[in-house]
Amino acid sequence: MARGELRIFLGAAPGVGKTYTMLEEAHRRAERGTDVVVAFVETHGRKHTEAMLADLEIVPRRTETYRGARFTEMDLDAVLARKPELAVVDELAHTNVPGAKHAKRWQDVQSLLDAGIDVLSTVNVQHLESLNDVVAQITGVEQRETVPDAAVRAAEQVELVDMTPEALRRRMAHGNIYRPEKIDAALGNYFRTGNLTALRELALLWLADKVEDQLDKYRTAHKINKTWETRERVVVALTGGPEGDTLIRRAARIAARDKGADLMAVHVTRDDGLTGADPAVLARQRVLTESLGGTYHQVLGADVPRALLDFATAVNATQIVLGASSRGKLAQLFSAGVGVTTTALSGSIDVHLVTHERAAQGRRARRLPAALSRRRRIAGFVATLAGLPALTALLRAGPSLSLTNDILVFLAAVVGVSLIGGLGPALLAAVAGSLLLNYFFTPPVGRFTIAEGDNLLALAIFVVVAIAVSWVVDTAARKTRQAAQASADAQILATVAGGVLRGERPLTALLDRLRETFTLDSVTLLDSGVVVAGVGEACTVARDADVEVKVDDTTTMLLCGRPLEASDRRIVEAFAAQATIALRQERLAAEAAAAKPLAEADRMRTALLAAVSHDLRTPLASAKAAVAGLRSDEVEFDEDDRRELLATADESLDRLVRLVTNLLDMSRLQAGALGVDAVDLGAEDIVPRALDELGPDGREVAVHIPDDLPPVHADPGLLQQILVNLVTNALRYSPAGQPPVVTASTLGDTLELRIIDHGAGIPEDRWDDVFLPFQRLGDRDNHTGVGLGLALSRGLTEAMGGTLLPDHTPGGGLTMILTLPTGRGADPAGAALGYVRQW
Numbered sequence: 001m002a003r004g005e006l007r008i009f010l011g012a013a014p015g016v017g018k019t020y021t022m023l024e025e026a027h028r029r030a031e032r033g034t035d036v037v038v039a040f041v042e043t044h045g046r047k048h049t050e051a052m053l054a055d056l057e058i059v060p061r062r063t064e065t066y067r068g069a070r071f072t073e074m075d076l077d078a079v080l081a082r083k084p085e086l087a088v089v090d091e092l093a094h095t096n097v098p099g100a101k102h103a104k105r106w107q108d109v110q111s112l113l114d115a116g117i118d119v120l121s122t123v124n125v126q127h128l129e130s131l132n133d134v135v136a137q138i139t140g141v142e143q144r145e146t147v148p149d150a151a152v153r154a155a156e157q158v159e160l161v162d163m164t165p166e167a168l169r170r171r172m173a174h175g176n177i178y179r180p181e182k183i184d185a186a187l188g189n190y191f192r193t194g195n196l197t198a199l200r201e202l203a204l205l206w207l208a209d210k211v212e213d214q215l216d217k218y219r220t221a222h223k224i225n226k227t228w229e230t231r232e233r234v235v236v237a238l239t240g241g242p243e244g245d246t247l248i249r250r251a252a253r254i255a256a257r258d259k260g261a262d263l264m265a266v267h268v269t270r271d272d273g274l275t276g277a278d279p280a281v282l283a284r285q286r287v288l289t290e291s292l293g294g295t296y297h298q299v300l301g302a303d304v305p306r307a308l309l310d311f312a313t314a315v316n317a318t319q320i321v322l323g324a325s326s327r328g329k330l331a332q333l334f335s336a337g338v339g340v341t342t343t344a345l346s347g348s349i350d351v352h353l354v355t356h357e358r359a360a361q362g363r364r365a366r367r368l369p370a371a372l373s374r375r376r377r378i379a380g381f382v383a384t385l386a387g388l389p390a391l392t393a394l395l396r397a398g399p400s401l402s403l404t405n406d407i408l409v410f411l412a413a414v415v416g417v418s419l420i421g422g423l424g425p426a427l428l429a430a431v432a433g434s435l436l437l438n439y440f441f442t443p444p445v446g447r448f449t450i451a452e453g454d455n456l457l458a459l460a461i462f463v464v465v466a467i468a469v470s471w472v473v474d475t476a477a478r479k480t481r482q483a484a485q486a487s488a489d490a491q492i493l494a495t496v497a498g499g500v501l502r503g504e505r506p507l508t509a510l511l512d513r514l515r516e517t518f519t520l521d522s523v524t525l526l527d528s529g530v531v532v533a534g535v536g537e538a539c540t541v542a543r544d545a546d547v548e549v550k551v552d553d554t555t556t557m558l559l560c561g562r563p564l565e566a567s568d569r570r571i572v573e574a575f576a577a578q579a580t581i582a583l584r585q586e587r588l589a590a591e592a593a594a595a596k597p598l599a600e601a602d603r604m605r606t607a608l609l610a611a612v613s614h615d616l617r618t619p620l621a622s623a624k625a626a627v628a629g630l631r632s633d634e635v636e637f638d639e640d641d642r643r644e645l646l647a648t649a650d651e652s653l654d655r656l657v658r659l660v661t662n663l664l665d666m667s668r669l670q671a672g673a674l675g676v677d678a679v680d681l682g683a684e685d686i687v688p689r690a691l692d693e694l695g696p697d698g699r700e701v702a703v704h705i706p707d708d709l710p711p712v713h714a715d716p717g718l719l720q721q722i723l724v725n726l727v728t729n730a731l732r733y734s735p736a737g738q739p740p741v742v743t744a745s746t747l748g749d750t751l752e753l754r755i756i757d758h759g760a761g762i763p764e765d766r767w768d769d770v771f772l773p774f775q776r777l778g779d780r781d782n783h784t785g786v787g788l789g790l791a792l793s794r795g796l797t798e799a800m801g802g803t804l805l806p807d808h809t810p811g812g813g814l815t816m817i818l819t820l821p822t823g824r825g826a827d828p829a830g831a832a833l834g835y836v837r838q839w
Contacts, residue, residue, distance in 0.1 A: 004113040006155040008092065011124040012203040013196050015168060015177035018122040018161040019043070019090055023052035025120055026088050030056065035085040039112075040074035040105075042090050046176065056088070064097040067733045067760040071097045076108045079117070086118045093127035093147040098763055106151045123147055125203040138198045139190050160207050165196035232261035235312045236289075236321040237338075240267060243323045244285045250354050251321040252292040263294030264315060268307045270300075279570065283577030284551065305341040312349055319350045380421010384429040387413060392436050406441045407462045414466040418473040426470030434463050507582040511535045514575050518568060520561035525579055528554045532583060536560070549576045555583070619652035619659070626652070651695070661721070676718065676799055680711040680823070683744045683751060690723035691742075697731055700739040709744055710822045712751045714800050719820070722793045722804075726755040726816050729790060733759035733814070750802075750819050758813040767806045790816075 301307025
C-alpha cells in the first residue's frame with residue numbers, strides 16, 4: 001500500500017488564514033471527486049471558517065476527561081476506519097490529552113499517512129521546534145506546543161500562507177481573529193508590527209531552506225550537474241597561505257553585493273596529506289570567514305581543481321574566487337596551474353582570479369625545504385669528490401670492461417651518492433661521472449672528444465638517467481621528511497586536543513598543554529595588551545618573551561622559557577589560533593550565563609503578569625460590584641440580599657488576600673527572607689483550622705487523624721497555608737461524590753500528612769512540572785489560579801525541613817505526601833537556605 005501524501009499550510013503568524021486556505025483546497029479536491037473528510041478543524045469561533053465546513057463530511061470527535069474537565073480530540077480510529085482518500089487535520093503541533101494513542105497530533109497524522117490516506121494540515125512558524133526559542137525571544141511568549149522540523153520537512157508540499165503585518169493588524173482590529181475583549185491586548189503585545197515582521201521573515205527563511213532541500217533532491221534524482229543560479233553562492237578557495245585573508249575579504253565583498261548570497265571558504269587537502277598548508281593560517285582564516293558570516297569547509301582530493309569544482313557544483317555555487325598563481329614562468333610552461341585549469345573546467349560558474357602580494361613576489365619568495373640534513377649533504381659531496389676518482393682508478397687498474405658496463409657502474413655510484421646526500425651531490429656526481437667516462441673510458445681515451453655517435457648517445461642517456469634518479473630520490477626523501485613532520489604535528493595536536501576536551505576550562509587546559517609540550521616556563525594570552533589567560537609566571541611585555549605570536553590585530557601569545565625552531569613555531573601558531581577561539585567561546589559562555597538570570601527574570605515577570613491578570617481582576621471586580629450594589633440608591637435590597645452581597649465581597653477579598661499572600665511568600669522564598677517560627681503542634685489542631693479557612697468546601701473533605709500522633713515541629717501559619725493550597729488543589733480535581741481525604745501517620749521521626757484525591761491524576765514523568773511556578777499543568781484557561789499553589793507549598797515545606805512529594809492514588813488520582821519532622825530535630829533556617837540555593 002502506497003504511503004499517503006502530506007500537504008502543510010505554514011502560517012507566518014496566527015490569523016493569516018491558513019485554516020481557511022486549507023479548507024479551500026479541501027473543497028477543490030472534493031469538487032474533483034476526491035473522497036474528503038474533516039478529521040479535525042478548530043474554527044476558534046470565526047464565522048468565515050465555520051462557513052467553509054458546511055458542505056464537507058465531518059468525522060465526529062471523541063471526548064476525553066482529564067482532571068475533571070472534558071476535552072474533544074480527533075478520533076484517529078474513526079478516521080482510519082472511514083479510510084477516506086483525503087483527511088483534513090488542523091493544528092499539526094497540538095498536544096493530545098493524556099491517555100490518547102499518541103502524545104502529539106503530528107504522530108496521528110503519521111498514522112494516517114501510513115494507512116495510505118492523504119492529509120492536509122496546518123502549522124504556524126512559532127510551533128516549529130528549531131524556531132521555538134527564537135520566537136520566544138522576539139515575542140516574549142514561549143510556545144509549549146511544538147512539532148519537529150523533520151515532520152514538516154518530510155511533507156510533499158509546504159505552502160506558505162502569508163499576510164503583511166498591516167493587513168493582519170487590520171483583520172485583528174475588525175474582530176476577524178479574536179473576541180473583542182482580547183483585541184487591544186493582542187495588538188499591544190504579540191501582534192506588534194515588529195513581531196509580525198520578524199515572524200514573517202523567519203517563515204520565509206525556513207521555507208527557503210525547505211525549497212533548497214527539494215531542489216537538491218531533484219537535481220540528484222535527475223543527475224543534473226550544471227549550476228542553477230537560483231541563489232548566489234560564492235566559494236573562495238584557500239591554500240593555507242597568507243594570501244587567503246585577501247581572498248576571503250574580496251569574496252565577502254562580492255557576496256555582499258548580492259544580498260542573501262552565501263559565502264563558503266574551502267580548502268582542498270591532497271589525498272597524500274602533504275599540501276604544505278599552514279594549520280595556523282587556516283585556523284585564523286576559518287575564524288575570519290565565520291566572522292564575515294561565511295562557513296568553512298575542507299575536502300579531500302588528489303586533483304585540486306577537480307575537487308574544488310566538485311564541491312562548488314555540489315553546493316550549487318555561482319562564483320569561485322581564486323588567488324592568482326605565484327608559480328614562476330618556467331613552472332607554468334610544464335603545468336597550467338590550479339587557476340587556469342579551474343577556469344577552463346568551470347562551465348557556467350564564474351571564476352575570479354584575484355591578485356595579491358604573494359603573486360607579485362612570484363617564485364623567488366618560495367624555497368623548498370631541504371630534503372636531507374646538512375650533515376648528509378656534506379657527506380654526499382665528500383663521497384662524490386673522493387669516491388668517483390677512486391672508482392675511476394679501480395676500473396682502470398682492473399680488467400678491461402666495455403663502455404656500457406663502465407656507464408652502469410658509474411650510474412650505480414650516482415644513485416649511491418643521491419641516497420647519501422640528496423639532489424645537489426647527485427647532480428655533481430652525474431656531471432663529474434660523465435666527464436670521467438668521457439676522458440678515461442670513451443675512445444679516443446685521454447681526450448674530451450667522442451669518436452662514435454653511439455658512445456655520445458650512451459653518455460647522454462647516462463646523464464639524463466642519473467639526474468632523473470637523483471630527482472626521484474630527493475623528492476622521496478623530502479616527502480618522507482614532510483610526512484614525519486606532519487605525523488609529529490598531528491600527534492601533538494591530537495594530544496593537546498584530548499587534554500582540552502577533558503579539561504573543565506578549555507582555554508587554560510590548552511595553554512597548560514602547550515607549555516608542557518614545549519617545556520616552557522610560561523604561556524600568556526594578551527588581548528589588546530591585557531592579560532586574559534596564562535599559565536606559569538606571566539610575561540606581559542613582548543620584549544621579555546622568547547617567542548611572540550600575533551594571532552590577529554588584537555590578540556597576541558607570549559612564550560617564555562626558550563626560543564623555538566621554525567617547525568615548532570607552526571604548531572604554536574595553530575595553538576594560538578585555537579586559544580583565540582577558546583577565549584571567544586569562554587566570553588560567549590560568560591555572556592550567556594550573565595544573560596540567563598535576566599532572561600529568567602523577564603520570563604517570570606511575563607508569566608506573573610499573564611497569570612495574575614485574571615485572578616487579580618476577578619475578585620476585585622466581584623468585591624467592587626457587591627459594594628457598588630450596596631451603595632446604590634436605585635435598588636432596594638432586603639436583608640438576605642444585603643447579607644449575600646456582603647458575603648460575596650468578603651469571599652472575593654479573601655481570595656485576593658490569599659493571592660497576594662502567596663505572591664509575597666514566593667518572593668520572600670526566592671529572596672531567602674522568609675521567617676520560620678517553628679513550634680510543636682498537633683496535626684489534629686492544624687488540619688481543622690485549614691479546612692475551616694476553605695469555608696463550605698472544606699467541610700466536604702474527609703479527615704482521618706489518629707489521636708496518639710506525636711506533635712509536628714512546624715510554623716503554624718506556614719503549615720496552615722500549605723494545607724489550604726494542597727486541599728484546594730485536591731478539591732479542584734476531585735470528581736463529584738468523591739471528596740478528598742486527609743490522613744496522618746508517623747514514619748520514624750517524621751509525620752506524614754497525605755492529601756488524597758481520586759481525580760484524573762498526573763503521569764509520573766510530569767510530577768516535577770507541577771511544582772514549577774506560574775503554570776497550570778493541563779489547564780486550558782486562565783480561571784484556575786496563577787499556578788503558585790504547589791510551587792509555594794513545596795518551598796514552604798522545605799523551608800521547615802520537610803518534603804512534599806506526589807504519588808499515585810490506588811484506583812486513580814493523585815496523593816500529595818507532606819512529610820515534616822516531629823519533636824525539635826529540625827533546622828528550619830538551614831533548610832530554608834538550602835531551598836533558596838535550589839530555587
